[in-house]
Amino acid sequence: LSLAFMEEIEFYQEIHKQLKYRRGRYDGQGARDGLKKEELPIGARMIKVVSHYLEETVSGKSPHEIMEGLKDGAGQEFDPKIVDIFINLLEKEGKEV
Numbered sequence: 001l002s003l004a005f006m007e008e009i010e011f012y013q014e015i016h017k018q019l020k021y022r023r024g025r026y027d028g029q030g031a032r033d034g035l036k037k038e039e040l041p042i043g044a045r046m047i048k049v050v051s052h053y054l055e056e057t058v059s060g061k062s063p064h065e066i067m068e069g070l071k072d073g074a075g076q077e078f079d080p081k082i083v084d085i086f087i088n089l090l091e092k093e094g095k096e097v
Contacts, residue, residue: 018043022051027076037079045079049086052078063095 021032021044028036049070056066067087074080 017041018047020044022047024048025077026074026079029076040079045082049078049082053086063090 018041021035021040024032024035024040024044026037026040026045028034028039052070052073053066056069057063061069067090070078070083070087074083
C-alpha cells in the first residue's frame with residue numbers, strides 16, 4: 001500500500017523505483033519487469049547489499065562470513081561493483097572483514 005501511495009506522488013516516484021527493485025537479483029533471475037545488471041536502479045542495488053549485510057548481522061553471522069557470502073553472490077545476486085565498494089568502506093571503518 002505504501003509503495004502504491006508513493007507511486008502517485010511525483011516527489012516520491014524515484015524513491016518508489018529504488019524500493020520496488022530492491023530485491024532484484026543482479027543476474028535478473030526472477031526479476032520484476034525482467035531488469036538485470038545496470039538496468040536495475042543503482043539505489044536498489046545498493047539497498048540489496050546493505051540489507052543483506054544487516055539481515056545476516058542480526059542472524060548472528062560473523063562479518064567475515066557475511067563478506068564471503070557477498071563475494072560469492074557478486075555477479076549473480078549482487079552487483080559486484082557495489083559489493084567491492086561496500087567491503088572497502090567497511091575496511092576503512094576498521095570493521096572485521
